[in-house]
Amino acid sequence: MKRPDLHVSMSPFVHSGDSVRRIMLDYLLALLPILCAGVFYYGWPALKIVVLCALTAVLTELLWQKVMGQRVRVLDGSALVTGILLGLVLSSLVPWWLAVAGAFTAVVVGKHLLGGLGNHPFNPVVVGWTFVQVSYSAYMSDYPIPHPLFGMKTGAYLADPYLVSLSEDMEMTSWVPWTDLFIGNVPGEIGTGCVLAVLLGGIYLLARGRITWHIPVAFVASAWLFAMIFYQVDPESYAHPTYHVLSGWMMLAALFLATEKGTSPLGVPGMVMYGVGCGLLTMIIRTWGVYMEGVPFAILLMNALTPLLDRVRPRAVGRRVEIA
Amino acid sequence: MDTGELSLEPKRLPPPARVVIPLEYPQGSVEAVVEVGDPVREGQCIARDSNGILPDVRASIAGRVTAVQPWPSPFGKESRSVRIESNGAGGEPERLFDEGHAPQSTQEQLRLLSESGIRETDVYPWPLSVRIAQPALTPPVLFPFVPDLRRPIDCLILNGADRQPGVLSRSFALHSMEDDILAGIPFLKALSGASRTVLAVSSGETLGDSFERGLRMAGVELVRLPDRYPASLEPLLVQHVTGREIPQPGGDARTVGVTVVDLPAAAQVAGVLLNGRPHTEALVQISAPSQWIHTFLRVREGTLLEDVLEHLSPAPRDPARVICRGPFLGHAMYDLRVPLIQQTEAVFFQEEADLTLFEDEPCINCGRCVQACPMRLFPNELSRQCEYGRFEEAEGNDLFRCIECGICSYVCPVRRPMVHLMRFGKSELSASREER
Numbered sequence: 069m070k071r072p073d074l075h076v077s078m079s080p081f082v083h084s085g086d087s088v089r090r091i092m093l094d095y096l097l098a099l100l101p102i103l104c105a106g107v108f109y110y111g112w113p114a115l116k117i118v119v120l121c122a123l124t125a126v127l128t129e130l131l132w133q134k135v136m137g138q139r140v141r142v143l144d145g146s147a148l149v150t151g152i153l154l155g156l157v158l159s160s161l162v163p164w165w166l167a168v169a170g171a172f173t174a175v176v177v178g179k180h181l182l183g184g185l186g187n188h189p190f191n192p193v194v195v196g197w198t199f200v201q202v203s204y205s206a207y208m209s210d211y212p213i214p215h216p217l218f219g220m221k222t223g224a225y226l227a228d229p230y231l232v233s234l235s236e237d238m239e240m241t242s243w244v245p246w247t248d249l250f251i252g253n254v255p256g257e258i259g260t261g262c263v264l265a266v267l268l269g270g271i272y273l274l275a276r277g278r279i280t281w282h283i284p285v286a287f288v289a290s291a292w293l294f295a296m297i298f299y300q301v302d303p304e305s306y307a308h309p310t311y312h313v314l315s316g317w318m319m320l321a322a323l324f325l326a327t328e329k330g331t332s333p334l335g336v337p338g339m340v341m342y343g344v345g346c347g348l349l350t351m352i353i354r355t356w357g358v359y360m361e362g363v364p365f366a367i368l369l370m371n372a373l374t375p376l377l378d379r380v381r382p383r384a385v386g387r388r389v390e391i392a
Numbered sequence: 393m394d395t396g397e398l399s400l401e402p403k404r405l406p407p408p409a410r411v412v413i414p415l416e417y418p419q420g421s422v423e424a425v426v427e428v429g430d431p432v433r434e435g436q437c438i439a440r441d442s443n444g445i446l447p448d449v450r451a452s453i454a455g456r457v458t459a460v461q462p463w464p465s466p467f468g469k470e471s472r473s474v475r476i477e478s479n480g481a482g483g484e485p486e487r488l489f490d491e492g493h494a495p496q497s498t499q500e501q502l503r504l505l506s507e508s509g510i511r512e513t514d515v516y517p518w519p520l521s522v523r524i525a526q527p528a529l530t531p532p533v534l535f536p537f538v539p540d541l542r543r544p545i546d547c548l549i550l551n552g553a554d555r556q557p558g559v560l561s562r563s564f565a566l567h568s569m570e571d572d573i574l575a576g577i578p579f580l581k582a583l584s585g586a587s588r589t590v591l592a593v594s595s596g597e598t599l600g601d602s603f604e605r606g607l608r609m610a611g612v613e614l615v616r617l618p619d620r621y622p623a624s625l626e627p628l629l630v631q632h633v634t635g636r637e638i639p640q641p642g643g644d645a646r647t648v649g650v651t652v653v654d655l656p657a658a659a660q661v662a663g664v665l666l667n668g669r670p671h672t673e674a675l676v677q678i679s680a681p682s683q684w685i686h687t688f689l690r691v692r693e694g695t696l697l698e699d700v701l702e703h704l705s706p707a708p709r710d711p712a713r714v715i716c717r718g719p720f721l722g723h724a725m726y727d728l729r730v731p732l733i734q735q736t737e738a739v740f741f742q743e744e745a746d747l748t749l750f751e752d753e754p755c756i757n758c759g760r761c762v763q764a765c766p767m768r769l770f771p772n773e774l775s776r777q778c779e780y781g782r783f784e785e786a787e788g789n790d791l792f793r794c795i796e797c798g799i800c801s802y803v804c805p806v807r808r809p810m811v812h813l814m815r816f817g818k819s820e821l822s823a824s825r826e827e828r
Contacts, residue, residue, distance in 0.1 A: 073712075074711065074712070074713060074714055074724070074725060074726055074727075074728075075712055075713040075724060075747060075749075076713075076724045076725075076726050077713070077724050077749070077809075078724075078750070078809055078812035078815070079719075079720060079721060079722055079723065079724075079798050079801075079811055080719060080720040080721075080798035080799075080802050081713065081719045081720075081722065081724065081740070081742065081748065082558075082719045082720070082748060082802060083748035083801070083802055083804075083807060084802050086760070086803060086804075086805045087806075087807075088756065088805050088806060090805070091758065091805055185754075185756050186754075186755065186756030186757040186758060187754065187755075187756070187757065277760075280763070329756070329757050329758045329759050330756065330757035334757070334759040334762040334770065334772070335762065335770070378770075381768075381770070382768045383768070384640075384767055384768050384769055384790040385628075385631070385637055385640070385766070385767040385768050385793065386627060386637050386638055386639055386641075386643065386767065386793050387640070387790060387793060388639050
């Protein structure tokens, strides 16, 4: 018998077939309903912004990897997901160059300068958003009224973005029907309004095992409980916790941004603490901060704490408990 | 992994013209007691442990010793081996005792188990005859080296759940050696002195009615394990059955008063102790999953894979990687002349298209390995620390509690060679220990 050339390698000799591309494909599928909801409520300009962000992110990554002489991995789709997510947290009324600037910053500063895929300390989407928010805040406070497509009634009762009501018109928060908040029939960013679509995408990610439930549940539950305490004390000056949870970035961030791997802890105790931290900081910034939305800043702060939270680990199986 | 249908009737091949029997095993090596040119009978002892701990090695065919030389072994290394050329004549196989003189005392039974040459597929730190012996039967010379052997055994686990996906040797034993298993149980119970005896099987397993009745009569409890790798590996098996955690590293089941016995080995016990049959055969699964080839072979221990392939039909075509001892825990072979022994357990053939290769990619911290790790480690961090030479840090993060099950490599989206890196870290640390 002829001796064949045999491959020799370390165990294991089988693989699940998972890849970065498959992870990102799952994210794209999960983001699809959110994008559809955004286009449904805010029209074609919403699609324009998201596509612009996505294209910029992908081209920037391609350019970066070519220039830096790295292996070109742009086809793994991670830049595409970053771009789309950034588009979803922008208003559809922002100028085109702002979207481009945000996506460029997200990929270059947020992702590559700080370590590359999975090794950057801060969520690139939030980094990109923070850059444009801080630099061009005047352009960032313009939100469209949902467009009465397909015979939907406009959310005419609410001219302002609904989180502004927290500081300016507290009474308004009790008028807004929760169903409108839930289906996204309110002014807001492209992807954050429709909680229903966000939940659909999030459940898909959970079912596919791409995220675990710990961070989203800890995030939303702690924010709700925190808001409930103040609402119980003084319902006149503090909004109902459910209003808080259903409005703004809360759901999108809890499922898609706070769970970003590499910027969030991987152990269960760390994940729970991280989620609780995100929830509490969000509510503190929303209630007493100068910014309308507290979620992105809460995530950035908790991202910074992640290496610390990852020191809190479950005891390894078989580790002897040392008795002092 | 789809394993297809596996026939319960093992194929028997014509006796081989030559066998090569390794003398080096993961637990240690044994010394040849025959010399080149010596004639040997089938079943004759050809190698023995000078310390009297490891099982004897027995000739599997009658013939003449033609060489004692290094040879590829199923553990992925070269091992000193005894090569025997058949003389064609069968001859009467040697027996461990004469008809009607079956040993009655437990001491003698233990000695016989050691002499018979039974070896298990799992790599336990001690051979069956040491692990199964209750403290009263253990040679006292062992106690200073292995204090855990002083501990009484209160739970005996027969492991009938397959070690890894795709390898079916234990479920095969469960379905085709029922009588042998039932016959062996009283001996194992008596030797171990265990108050609780458990047969662990995978949750999907269906057992015959009479077998289940026999188990009940023998006082054996049936425990079903989650049908999920690596539930049947010793530390997790013991934890599932008894709720006790084996301290790692350095601990084994005996540390927590448990002994685990591979089911195929348990099935051989009765044959040895009642009939004096020495162990000369190996049960090996031959699989080429992408070609739908799955066969069980019963071969003389030490038959070369090369010789088996000549007689096998259908034989696996175009092998690009040949794996002994299973897809998760095994070793890739560099030579088809590797002998099939009891511990070979299974030989997998992969074609060029089935090869899953590792890549030199940075970790993306996706956390899949953290979710999958049965020992609750952080393989992502461990692999990086080993990669960048920060071995002491890795040790502080429980590197030595890794059982190398390979599930982290299996799920890794960027295909990092996780197990390789962990082993590298462990070997570097051990090497630096020895230098000091």
